[in-house]
Amino acid sequence: MSLTPSEDRNVFLKIISHAKEYGFVFPSSEIYDGLAAVYDYGEYGVELKNNIKQLWWKTMVHLNENIVGLDAAIFMHPLTWKASGHIDGFSDPMIDNKDSKKRYRVDHLLEAKADELIEAGKNTDAEILLQTMNQLLAKEDFVTLKTLLETEKIVCQVSKTANWTEIRQFNLMFSTEVGAVAEEANKIYLRPETAQGIFVNFLNVQKSGRMKIPFGIAQIGKAFRNEIVARQFIFRMREFEQMEMQFFVRPGTEMEWYNKWKETRIKWHKALGFPSNKLKFHDHEKLAHYANAAVDIEYEFPFGFKEIEGIHSRTDFDLKNHQALSGKKQQYFDPEINQNYIPYVVETSVGADRTFLAVMCNSYQEETTQQVIKAEDGTEKSETKTRIFLKLHPCLAPIKVAIFPLVKKDGLPEKAKEIMELLKYDFNVIYEERDSVGKRYTRQDLIGTPFCVTVDYETLTDQAVTIRDRDTTEQKRVPISSLYSLISDAVSFKRIFEQL
Numbered sequence: 001m002s003l004t005p006s007e008d009r010n011v012f013l014k015i016i017s018h019a020k021e022y023g024f025v026f027p028s029s030e031i032y033d034g035l036a037a038v039y040d041y042g043e044y045g046v047e048l049k050n051n052i053k054q055l056w057w058k059t060m061v062h063l064n065e066n067i068v069g070l071d072a073a074i075f076m077h078p079l080t081w082k083a084s085g086h087i088d089g090f091s092d093p094m095i096d097n098k099d100s101k102k103r104y105r106v107d108h109l110l111e112a113k114a115d116e117l118i119e120a121g122k123n124t125d126a127e128i129l130l131q132t133m134n135q136l137l138a139k140e141d142f143v144t145l146k147t148l149l150e151t152e153k154i155v156c157q158v159s160k161t162a163n164w165t166e167i168r169q170f171n172l173m174f175s176t177e178v179g180a181v182a183e184e185a186n187k188i189y190l191r192p193e194t195a196q197g198i199f200v201n202f203l204n205v206q207k208s209g210r211m212k213i214p215f216g217i218a219q220i221g222k223a224f225r226n227e228i229v230a231r232q233f234i235f236r237m238r239e240f241e242q243m244e245m246q247f248f249v250r251p252g253t254e255m256e257w258y259n260k261w262k263e264t265r266i267k268w269h270k271a272l273g274f275p276s277n278k279l280k281f282h283d284h285e286k287l288a289h290y291a292n293a294a295v296d297i298e299y300e301f302p303f304g305f306k307e308i309e310g311i312h313s314r315t316d317f318d319l320k321n322h323q324a325l326s327g328k329k330q331q332y333f334d335p336e337i338n339q340n341y342i343p344y345v346v347e348t349s350v351g352a353d354r355t356f357l358a359v360m361c362n363s364y365q366e367e368t369t370q371q372v373i374k375a376e377d378g379t380e381k382s383e384t385k386t387r388i389f390l391k392l393h394p395c396l397a398p399i400k401v402a403i404f405p406l407v408k409k410d411g412l413p414e415k416a417k418e419i420m421e422l423l424k425y426d427f428n429v430i431y432e433e434r435d436s437v438g439k440r441y442t443r444q445d446l447i448g449t450p451f452c453v454t455v456d457y458e459t460l461t462d463q464a465v466t467i468r469d470r471d472t473t474e475q476k477r478v479p480i481s482s483l484y485s486l487i488s489d490a491v492s493f494k495r496i497f498e499q500l
């Protein structure tokens, strides 16, 4: 059954508060009322995010013989951003409200209007509005775009007026200065994408790794963009993490590789557990300044289908410009065809934070059951119980096993800690002895722990424990000696790769 937009919004609000309450995501510097579009990952959030990043690294680097990793610095020579086109072309059309002085991204204002239309059941009007917007953006026709804002009667959320300035381009890069003197010559940028660290190291890696084309270089790291409108929780942030791979190919073969990477990457998202009907491709109508073909993989968040990954055919745009500005040849000698050339590049670029958000949205479950309660006088009444749990893929779950002694005495804590010792070097294990076992199960459900192991009096004699499955809540008795292989089998990345 599909949810209405307001039900979707409610679910999303629940996910945001769940993320905060259970240690996944906190607003940054919250004691100072936060910093817009910046977030911190809590004790379980950091584990989940690390698992996503490790999985991506394993998939891209360890399982592909022709892809290697890199960890380039965030600060780069300022000419990098001239060559990459970010100084001249990395901007968004913005508009200011003259009354409130608040600045907006024009596409965000129109998208918000389209959301309103969808909420009112006017899906066709929303579609036409978005199509018109995309055409005007592609043509950079800012005059007609402003007219569109006016005819749609879009007003500023703060002043409630439509007293708009003209539309202007606004660069999204953050800048700072290196050294003690704040002169223009010392100005450097916080990287808006990790990709350029790969391009400037293309020849270093090709030579040191004796790489033969086609080959890829992968990197995970922070990127920074001065996003004007902070929206949708961690979906659009000013500081975020990208997992990017640049695949260097022989010119003329780029479309073949582009199509191959499109299919490979969507399979990865499906293997994470996202259902096929919640994923789709969206071809770009307005291509980035570096691309000759580009597609987004979109996931259906509670606020609609939105980009989680971009796949771009970047031609030789970046390497050619780095060659021109640095004066250093960026060529590869291809022994198979006996030719020197600047390779073409196909890029896959996925946001670690957006994947995290998609995983949270996909795994948040509210399961209601009817329970018959017997009163003291013998009468029965039916009660609705709701169990909230995160149905995370076990290999992504922050904690793999929770170990509980049934009571805090009689040698049960010692036995539980013995089991913990057996498991803790290979799995993230938690020990919990407070509250009833039922409450301890609930707590682990809320953070998505796939297994809970309870040590009881019988354990001391039969060397067996009760293991409870998060998704089915089924409990079974297993020997302690089989725990390691049972857990290892369920939480191994291999489970994900079997589905690829």
Ligand code: GAP
Pocket: 192, 193, 194, 195, 225, 227, 234, 235, 236, 237, 238, 240, 241, 242, 244, 307, 308, 309, 310, 347, 349, 350, 351, 352, 353, 354, 355
């Ligand atoms: N190197 C190509 C590139 O940066 P992009 O489509 O601008 O392409 C790639 O970004 C991915 O980075 C997006 O699909 C998204 O997952 C993530 N991303 C981009 N901007 C973001 C933001 N402000 N907050 C969170 N994630 C972002």
